[in-house]
Amino acid sequence: MxxxxxxxxxxxxxxxxxxxxxxxxxxxxxxxxxxxxxxxxxxxxxxxxxSAATSKLIHGGLRYLKNFEFGLVRESLGERRIWENIAPNMVYPLPFLVPTYKNLKSNKLILEMGMFFYDLLSFDKGNTWDRNKRLPSHKTLSRSTTLSLEQCIKSRGLTGSSIYYDCQNINPxxxxxxxxxxxxxxxxxxxxxxxxxxxxxxxxxxxxxxxxxxxxxxxxxxxxxxxxxxxxxxxxxxxxxxxxxxxxxxxIRRSEGIHIITKKICNTNAVTVMTASGRHLLLMPWRNHSLIGTTDKEYLGDPDQYKVSKESILELLQDVNENFACNPLSLNDVRHAYGGLRPLIDDQTEGSYETSRxxxxxxxxxxxxxxxxxxxxxxxxxxxxxxxxxxxxxxxxxGKPLKKSITDSQYLDGCQIKNLEAYIRDIQLQYPDFSNQTITSLVSNYGTYCHELLDIALREPHLKQSLTEDGEILAEVKWAIEHEMADSLCDILFRRTGIGTLGHPGQETIQIVANLAAFILNWPETRINEELAKVEETYLTA
Incomplete structure (x- = not known):
């Protein structure tokens, strides 16, 4: 590139x-x-x-059924299947557990109706190129099974739960x-x-x-x-x-949405509950941590000046503490917070949460x-x-003729993987010098280009150095600069790799990345210090 x-x-x-x-x-x-x-x-x-401030989901949008937006949900569910097909190393099935309670808004019967229509609208979910990507229909669980699966669920008034499937996009x-x-x-x-x-x-x-x-x-x-x-x-x-x-x-209207990352709270399911204000709150597994979100509040300021605020983080923490049974979370439990602005069509709905997507x-x-x-x-x-x-x-x-789209029928570049599990096993056998975590991470993020990154690390052994607990290596920094137009330390840490997206990786790790970037891009000392300062600023809230 x-x-x-x-x-x-x-x-x-x-x-x-x-x-x-x-x-x-x-x-x-x-x-x-x-x-x-x-x-x-x-x-x-x-x-x-x-695009970087999402909930990291590829999904139909179960909540839009409440507004009878059947067309939007059907379109989204059809696109979910296409993303599974064309980007199999990046889009993964994720079970969602929705607890039901003895109240009207979280009633089992109402939820069951929603699940029925969601399954009906995703009638083609089994037509995936990789059979391991096929999503099952929803199922209903008892109260005891629900509590055994996810201990973060509040037990008072709990009647059971339903599990349905959508997809997670590990690195949007x-x-x-x-x-x-x-x-x-x-x-x-x-x-x-x-x-x-x-x-x-x-x-x-x-x-x-x-x-x-x-x-x-x-x-x-x-x-x-x-x-x-x-x-x-x-x-x-x-x-x-x-x-x-x-x-x-x-x-246009702008809606602020933020997410926080904490230690692992949920197990293998994304758990979604409804707050007292009627907004959905998600607690999801992500890279052996928990990803929590999202907020949805109208933003009236200059989009160039937007920054996640301490106030918004505290509001989200309050929602979590009120709606989940985990130990109360505080600012000290937040490893990282990120947010962004969603553009909404300016219609007549009162709040940004009710505005259609x-x-x-x-x-x-x-x-x-x-x-x-x-x-x-x-x-x-x-x-x-x-x-x-x-x-x-x-x-x-x-005046040009409209051609039939081919983007739904071919893999994205680097994603030509027919069976992801088998592909990862093959790469592990071909490159025994690397950990399973590194192989899995590289395949997920780079697809078939993982060969080139692994070969770089073999030719230059110092680039084999692992930088994160899920196996990201220093060779990715070189690749980002030489092949993916990365020009800044923030580009590398937050968008080309996930080195910085789980929270501050530590001064030593950031310095290692900065030194390599400076060597390749020929940065003077002043530029290195500017880049380091911008990274630290990214972790600060308004």
């Missing part, structure tokens, strides 16, 4: 995409695989914002990057740290963009037949920039901005489907 600016001979593209989150990269993949020339620009790192940052890499295999070009500073217009139509390369400081102009705004929480700000001196009243594709010609399209809303799970629907409008506006 090379930045567009490193080998930029073409200044005109069929499609320019603004935003390198899951929506933008999915559209780049869909368009490039359909024969479009594509340039994608991201003002920060790929997948740094909303790497899955986003894998979709982008797949797009680039089809000729798409992309650059991170590339900020669109203004729009080029001809005869009242958007004809291109001016882009600042934030690494070199140079400005570049690119033209296109069509530009698509996939800026997520920044989408309305991009539209205001495009409108220039003309008034633009387009507005459906998406909209707007032709901004209605606002005097011809040849500009804006995509808003949506879920990580439905990003591929969203991209396919956006292509219908794109083809109509460009």
């Amino acid at each position: 090379k930045r567009l600016f490193d080998n930029c001979q073409n200044k005109h593209f069929d499609l320019i995409i603004i935003g390198g989150g899951i929506t933008g990269v999915s559209l780049a993949y869909e368009a490039a695989s359909s024969g479009f020339s594509v340039a994608l620009f991201e003002k920060d790192d790929f997948g740094h914002a909303t 940052e790497r899955l986003t990057l894998t979709v982008l890499r797949s797009a680039m295999k089809y000729g798409a070009q992309a650059a991170d740290y590339a900020k669109v500073t203004s729009f080029i217009k001809e005869n009242g139509s958007v004809s291109g963009v001016e882009v600042l390369d934030m690494i070199s400081g140079q400005k570049h102009c690119f033209s296109s037949q069509l530009t698509v705004n996939c800026a997520g929480p920044w989408a309305d700000l991009i539209l205001k920039k495009a409108a220039g001196n003309h008034q633009n009243n387009h507005h 459906k998406y909209e594709i707007f032709d901004n010609n209605d606002e005097g901005l011809n040849n500009l399209i804006t995509i808003e809303g949506g879920k990580y799970t439905t990003s591929r489907k969203l991209a396919g629907n956006a292509m219908k409008m794109i083809c109509k506006k460009t």
Whole structure:
């Protein structure tokens, strides 16, 4: 993967995409695989914002059944199966345990009805390429069985539980990057740290963009037949920039969602309960720890100034302590907290939690901005489907024929693994010098590219050093810089690897990573200190 600016001979593209989150990269993949020339620009790192702040799930959204959003749930469940197929090393079945109580909102009969419809809407869940990925239907458990499975469940008033299955996306940052890499295999070009500073217009139509390369400081102009705004929480700000001196009243709502990571509290099941306010609260197993979330609160500030606050963490801890039977959690129990802003369609619902996660594709010609399209809303799970629907409008506006999508019928780049369990066993036999944890971690995060990382570590033995308890090694740092456009210490620790996402890995580990990055990227001492300071700042709350 090379930045567009490193080998930029073409200044005109069929499609320019603004935003390198899951929506933008999915559209780049869909368009490039359909024969479009594509340039994608991201003002920060790929997948740094909303796409990195998920609950790490690929799911149908059981709670949307409450609002009778059967179409959204069915679409999500169909996409869940496709993600299992095209990214088998990154998307895994996860059992969800939902306790039932002697009250109306958590009543067994109501839950059973919801489970029935959820199974009905996921009628094709058995059609996976890897038979080990097939999800069973839900089942009902007794009170005693429920308490034996998960000791964190409150026993007072408990009548039993139901177990159903969705999927976990272990590392959404790497899955986003894998979709982008797949797009680039089809000729798409992309650059991170590339900020669109203004729009080029001809005869009242958007004809291109001016882009600042934030690494070199140079400005570049690119033209296109069509530009698509996939800026997520920044989408309305991009539209205001495009409108220039003309008034633009387009507005999106922003919802803050945070998660915390603690020591292991639940066992093998994700446990979901409903709070007194009617919001779902999830406690999930993740990398031998517990991932807890999420909040859902409207955010009215500048998205560039967003940061997880101590207040939001305390509110989430209070919810956990009120709804689970584990020992009360305090700030000292939080290993890491992360959050982000979700773009919501501006409708008439009172709170952000009630707002649908459906998406909209707007032709901004209605606002005097011809040849500009804006995509808003949506879920990580439905990003591929969203991209396919956006292509219908794109083809109509460009006059190009709409081709049948191939993104649901082929593996993502590096994910060509027919039987994941057998593949991991084979790699363990081929590379006996590495621990099972390292092999499993590398296969999960890099798929078939794990061979290249392991070979790097064999050629340079000091890169075999394990940096985390789940086996991540120093060779991944070199790979991130040389093959995945990582330009900063935060890119490496939080988005190319999981070294920093379980919490602060310790000063020694961070220094080891920084020293290698500095050697490869030729950082002076001042740059090293700046990078170290940014990492420490990431762990601070507002």
